[in-house]
Amino acid sequence: MLDRAARLRQLTEVDRDVIRLAQDSQFARWLEQITATGGCAHPIHLTGATTVRDTYSGEILHHYGTSAEPGERLLVRCRNRRATVCAPCSRLHAGDTFHLVRAGLVGGKAVPADVRQHPRLFITLTAPGFGPVHRVTAETERCRPRREAARCEHGRATRCPGRHTAADPLVGQPLCRDCYDYAGHVLWHAHTGELWARFTRGVRRVLASSAGLVQTRFPEHARLSFAKVAEYQRRAAIHVHAVVRLDGPSGPNDPPPPWATVGALTDAVRAAAEAVTVHSSHSPAIGERALRWGVQLDARPLRASGDVEGPEDAAVAAYVAKYVTKGAADTAAGTDYRLTSAGDIETAVVSSHVRSLMRACWRLGGLQEFESLRLRAWAHALGFRGHILTKSRAYSTTYASLRAERAEHERTAVGIDVPHDPGTATDAHWRYIGSGHTPGAALIAAGIAEDLARNREIASAEHKAERRRRRGN
Numbered sequence: 001m002l003d004r005a006a007r008l009r010q011l012t013e014v015d016r017d018v019i020r021l022a023q024d025s026q027f028a029r030w031l032e033q034i035t036a037t038g039g040c041a042h043p044i045h046l047t048g049a050t051t052v053r054d055t056y057s058g059e060i061l062h063h064y065g066t067s068a069e070p071g072e073r074l075l076v077r078c079r080n081r082r083a084t085v086c087a088p089c090s091r092l093h094a095g096d097t098f099h100l101v102r103a104g105l106v107g108g109k110a111v112p113a114d115v116r117q118h119p120r121l122f123i124t125l126t127a128p129g130f131g132p133v134h135r136v137t138a139e140t141e142r143c144r145p146r147r148e149a150a151r152c153e154h155g156r157a158t159r160c161p162g163r164h165t166a167a168d169p170l171v172g173q174p175l176c177r178d179c180y181d182y183a184g185h186v187l188w189h190a191h192t193g194e195l196w197a198r199f200t201r202g203v204r205r206v207l208a209s210s211a212g213l214v215q216t217r218f219p220e221h222a223r224l225s226f227a228k229v230a231e232y233q234r235r236a237a238i239h240v241h242a243v244v245r246l247d248g249p250s251g252p253n254d255p256p257p258p259w260a261t262v263g264a265l266t267d268a269v270r271a272a273a274e275a276v277t278v279h280s281s282h283s284p285a286i287g288e289r290a291l292r293w294g295v296q297l298d299a300r301p302l303r304a305s306g307d308v309e310g311p312e313d314a315a316v317a318a319y320v321a322k323y324v325t326k327g328a329a330d331t332a333a334g335t336d337y338r339l340t341s342a343g344d345i346e347t348a349v350v351s352s353h354v355r356s357l358m359r360a361c362w363r364l365g366g367l368q369e370f371e372s373l374r375l376r377a378w379a380h381a382l383g384f385r386g387h388i389l390t391k392s393r394a395y396s397t398t399y400a401s402l403r404a405e406r407a408e409h410e411r412t413a414v415g416i417d418v419p420h421d422p423g424t425a426t427d428a429h430w431r432y433i434g435s436g437h438t439p440g441a442a443l444i445a446a447g448i449a450e451d452l453a454r455n456r457e458i459a460s461a462e463h464k465a466e467r468r469r470r471r472g473n
């Protein structure tokens with residue numbers, strides 16, 4: 001048998017680190033911190049203290065400091081939305097997104113339930129075509145059928161007789177990379193935010209005209225509210241999915257005017273999407289591009305009665321929440337980390353199509369006329385520099401409000417009562433001192449995250465079973 005020294009030599013670095021942590025006198029408290037972060041894969045390490053005093057007497061009402069914590073530090077969530085970076089935090093972010101979107105559809109979180117009676121649409125705006133790509137087909141359908149064996153100017157076939165499944169790596173790849181408009185693709189991504197802004201202005205303008213209003217008086221009669229999410233398609237182009245709602249001038253608490261109907265909103269969305277055009281800066285290298293939405297547009301009414309003609313409110317909220325946690329790497333459309341040099345592009349684990357898009361970002365980003373677009377800084381996202389999810393101010397609650405509500409609930413659950421009286425003053429001093437886990441800590445955190453996820457699945461299954469039993473009775 002091996003002696004103790006030999007066994008220790010056979011231990012891996014992770015094993016030794018786990019043993020070190022377990023032997024620490026503050027291991028139990030450290031484990032509590034890891035559990036409180038939900039098993040966050042890359043926690044932030046903070047040091048400092050918070051003191052709440054009575055403004056008049058100076059009495060300390062509450063004090064917390066990290067001097068007694070393991071390593072004199074507090075671990076907090078990284079709050080990264082990407083599942084590829086931190087699955088526990090992305091799950092929490094998806095939950096917040098679900099409640100944020102759902103509140104704007106059915107009420108809650110300070111939004112009245114009557115908002116469900118307002119005109120509402122779930123719309124999808126697509127990117128235009130930048131060149132033919134391979135696509136998913138049915139079993140009896142061909143990818144790019146053509147009777148003649150035509151070829152492009154570069155000698156490549158412009159037809160594809162194959163049949164592709166969703167798992168086929170060819171899906172989304174150009175038939176000819178030399179014909180594909182990579183410059184137009186990344187410039188379209190860089191101007192997507194401006195396209196959306198002009199689209200919403202166009203919707204308001206069309207609605208005002210149809211109601212016989214002067215365009216500048218539209219805010220006095222109605223308000224356009226929305227929440228939108230950007231999704232990378234297999235061809236590495238962004239599609240925009242959005243909930244669009246018509247309110248009265250004061251927002252969701254105010255009923256819309258009689259002329260604000262689902263039909264009027266649908267017509268305005270279609271007219272605005274067709275009319276919007278954004279012109280890129282002129283460049284001697286590629287000229288000037290006229291950027292528009294794609295011809296494919298979907299606008300589905302959300303029925304207040306839950307009618308089968310429109311998607312259910314909860315399903316729409318879940319659909320948006322699903323995409324907000326996906327990074328570029330999830331859809332094979334870029335990476336989740338910034339590129340610092342042209343060499344990073346060549347070593348990135350991406351398809352040749354995506355690599356060509358990154359190269360286009362880097363090349364155009366070096367031109368003075370496109371300097372304001374910061375294409376090199378956003379080459380990892382293929383030029384798209386907007387937030388994945390954005391909303392109008394009056395649509396519903398905010399992420400900050402949801403996080404504050406959750407923090408208050410967590411404090412109450414552990415018996416911490418922090419007064420919010422105007423007669424109190426809070427003195428807080430916090431400093432960032434690091435992030436991440438040691439190898440052993442990462443293994444333990446992953447186990448905790450897995451246990452918590454399993455517990456949620458069991459609780460969800462029990463809840464669904466209980467609902468079925470109640471319906472049966």
